[in-house]
Each structure stands twice: as C-alpha cells, then as structure tokens.
Amino acid sequence: MPTAPIAERKPxxxxxxxxxxxxxxxxxxxxxxxxxxxxxxxxxxERKVTxxxxxxxxxxRQREALGSTGIGKGIAIPHGRSTMVAxxxxxxARSSRGIDFEAADSLPVHLCFLIVAPPMEQDPIYLRLLAxxxxxxxxxxxxxxLLEAPDFESVREILTASxxxx
Amino acid sequence: xxxxxxxxxxxxxLDLMIREAKDPERANREEELGFPLDGVVKLERTRExxxxxxxxxxxxxxxxxxxxxxxxxVPVEGSVCxxxxxxxxxxxxxxxxxxxxxxxxxxCGRILYRL
Numbered sequence: 001m002p003t004a005p006i007a008e009r010k011p012x013x014x015x016x017x018x019x020x021x022x023x024x025x026x027x028x029x030x031x032x033x034x035x036x037x038x039x040x041x042x043x044x045x046e047r048k049v050t051x052x053x054x055x056x057x058x059x060x061r062q063r064e065a066l067g068s069t070g071i072g073k074g075i076a077i078p079h080g081r082s083t084m085v086a087x088x089x090x091x092x093a094r095s096s097r098g099i100d101f102e103a104a105d106s107l108p109v110h111l112c113f114l115i116v117a118p119p120m121e122q123d124p125i126y127l128r129l130l131a132x133x134x135x136x137x138x139x140x141x142x143x144x145x146l147l148e149a150p151d152f153e154s155v156r157e158i159l160t161a162s163x164x165x166x
Numbered sequence: 167x168x169x170x171x172x173x174x175x176x177x178x179x180l181d182l183m184i185r186e187a188k189d190p191e192r193a194n195r196e197e198e199l200g201f202p203l204d205g206v207v208k209l210e211r212t213r214e215x216x217x218x219x220x221x222x223x224x225x226x227x228x229x230x231x232x233x234x235x236x237x238x239x240v241p242v243e244g245s246v247c248x249x250x251x252x253x254x255x256x257x258x259x260x261x262x263x264x265x266x267x268x269x270x271x272x273x274c275g276r277i278l279y280r281l
Contacts, residue, residue: 051281055172059179066187066209067202077201081182083175083239086281104200119182119237127195134199 013163014125015132018090021152022047025093028112033070033101037061037078040091040114049116052084056116070103075137079115079130081123088117090129092155094147111137111146135166171239171268171279173220174228178239180213181232224268231275240271241281250274 025043030036037060045053059080063069070076076099091114098108113133117126137143142162149155167175186192187203196203217225231238240249247254252273269278 052167052175055175055179058176059183062180062183062209062212065212066183066205069201071200081179083178083237083241083279084281086241104202119179127192130196130199 013132013160014128015090015136015163016156016160018088018129019092019152019156019159020047020089023049023089023091024152024155025091028093028095028099031095031097031099033064033099034061036093036095036099036101036112037064040078040093040112043091043093044089044114044116049087049089050082050084055084056080056082059116060114064102068102068104070101070109071134072103072105072107073137073140074098074103074107074110074143076101076103076109076112077115077130077133078112079117079126081117081119081126083119085116085118088115088123088126088129090115090133092159096147111143132163136162138162138166167279168267170221170224171277173216174224174239174268174277175279177213177216177220177228178237180209180216184209184213228277231277235274235276237276239277239279242278243281247271247274247276247278249276254278 028036028039030039037057041053041057044050044056050056059082060078063078063080069078093112095110098110101109103109115129117123136159142158145158146155149158184206187206193203228238237249240247242254245254249271250273271278
C-alpha cells in the first residue's frame, strides 16, 4: 500500500528553540523600567538561568544606558551578554497596564522580551534571536493576540506562526 | 564572590558591550532592528569610574590579560577552567577567595569564578 507523503515541516526558528514555559510572566507586577528589569532578572534566578541576578541586572542597566530597548508600538526587548549566564535564554513577560520604558515612541510597553546570553564574541544566534522577535511583533494583530493569549502554549503558537509568516 | 571579583565581572561585561557597540557591522545590524546605540560615551565614562574602584594590581592583571584573551574572567565547571578547558587541582577548584584576592587558572592564568 502506498504511504502518504510525510508532511514537510519547516525547521524550528531560533526563537521557537528558546521559548520556555517557565520563562513566561503573564502579568508583570512592576510598572517602571528598572523595577521591571529587577523582576525579570529575579525570575531568571528563580529558574536557575543565573545565580547572580544582580550582575545580569547591571548588564541590562548598562545596555539601557547605551540606548533604550523600548523599540516602540508597546514592545521592549532588553538584551545583554553576561559573564554570569551559562546559556542563552529568552523570557517573555506582559503588562496589561503598560510600563514606562522610555520607549522610542514614548508609549507604554505591554510586551517585553528579555534575551540574555553568555559573553561569547562569535554568537550569530544571539542577533538572529533579536531579529526573530522584532519580526514576530511587526504586525498589530500579532501584538494584540500575544496580549490576549490565555497561556504559554498559545503564546508559543502565535510567536512561531508570526516568525514563519515574515 | 568577593566585591573585587564582582567588579571585574562588571568590567568584562561592559568591555564586551562597548566593543560590540563600536563594531560597525554589529552596530548597523542592531540599529536596523530598531535599537539606537548612541550612549557609547556614557558607557566609557562608567567604565572609567569602575576601573578606578578596582584594586590597582587586579586592574593591571585584567588589562594585561585582556590583550591576550577575549574573556579574562571565566567560570570553573566541575574542576575545569572554561577558558582553556584544562583541569584544576582539586584544592584550587574549591577555594573561596576574599578581600582583593582572586584565583587564577594555573594553566592559562585567567581569573576564575564559580557559576
């Protein structure tokens, strides 16, 4: 009996490979930029991504001094390489109230993606991850769906579909 | 981790950030993605301030090794230096440092910390 062709599946994107259910904060408690960065790094420490959240926080603070990672349209992507991180990690967090993140368009931030990585000089995946996230939130519809997603699995589906479409 | 080692870690992370912000290809890519990188001077000032707070001997050690290695402060995993991947004597791999002392890998000389 002839076998049905195996459905072709696109290889997972870098973003898809880094999404983790335990690195999802459905609703941030903090409302201001620094407090949000503290909440995010504390979450990384709870999930054993780092044992030194204060060192990671310092990297993120310095990265914000270099230029705000609030890129507009309610999105912030704080990112940095830290000696105190052993592996790349992506944390996704939401704020329905909105965060004052000193964003490019001065609008409050509702969707926040944190990328941390070890301090490797040659790490093309780090920049590709950044590009994947920027792509995934380009459309207003995707941003709205991410805000309304009921759980992590829905978030994963939306992000994966958005990167693939772009 | 002692305070001096924490400052060395901060210095190393800051140096990498400054290097990347000054690398034209890398900076262009980030700017294309929507991230402005106009605060390099601010970071360089922070670096100066941080370097002044470090023990002079440690700073010189760090600066000297930075010319040779991209990463001077590296983790120990098990009893292996993750800079040169050579095994450390058991005593050295468990030693705790205090004050302004740091541990160096006996093979490559890099400054060690425990993740």
